[in-house]
Structures are given as structure tokens and as C-alpha cells.
Amino acid sequence: MSEYFRKKMFPEQKEFRGKCVDCHGALELYEIDFKNKSKILICRRCSLLHLYTKSFLGGWKLVKARKMSEPL
Numbered sequence: 001m002s003e004y005f006r007k008k009m010f011p012e013q014k015e016f017r018g019k020c021v022d023c024h025g026a027l028e029l030y031e032i033d034f035k036n037k038s039k040i041l042i043c044r045r046c047s048l049l050h051l052y053t054k055s056f057l058g059g060w061k062l063v064k065a066r067k068m069s070e071p072l
Ligand SMILES: [Zn+2]
Pocket: 020, 021, 022, 023, 024, 025, 043, 044, 045, 046, 047, 048
């Protein structure tokens, strides 16, 4: 496969950079679950947790956001 098509079909997985749904602060990785293909990111500003799952297209989809003190 040529480099061109490889890049087109499998774009480099850049470090995921989400934004907090609440304060739009930067998110950083908090926990990763390879088994469930999900990960939790935490807002640097307000500590809101964001649960993401891997979509079948390869991107990350926000499932829910919750405060640290709330149960899953
Ligand atoms: Zn936030």
C-alpha cells in the first residue's frame, strides 16, 4: 500500500484532545480501558470526568460526562 493511501485510510492517531463540555478546559487522560475500548479523560480546570468509547470509525465518542463525586 502506498504511503498516500495508508495515510488516507489510517490517519495517524494524534493524541486525543478533547474539550471539557462544561468549562471548555483542556482534557487529559485519566484512565484507559483497553478491554472495553473506552477511556476517561479529566478536565484540568474543573476535574469533570469524560467517558469516551471508541467508535467503529476509529474516532472517539463522548458517552457521558460526570463530576468526580458522582457514581458512574
Ligand atoms: Zn472543565
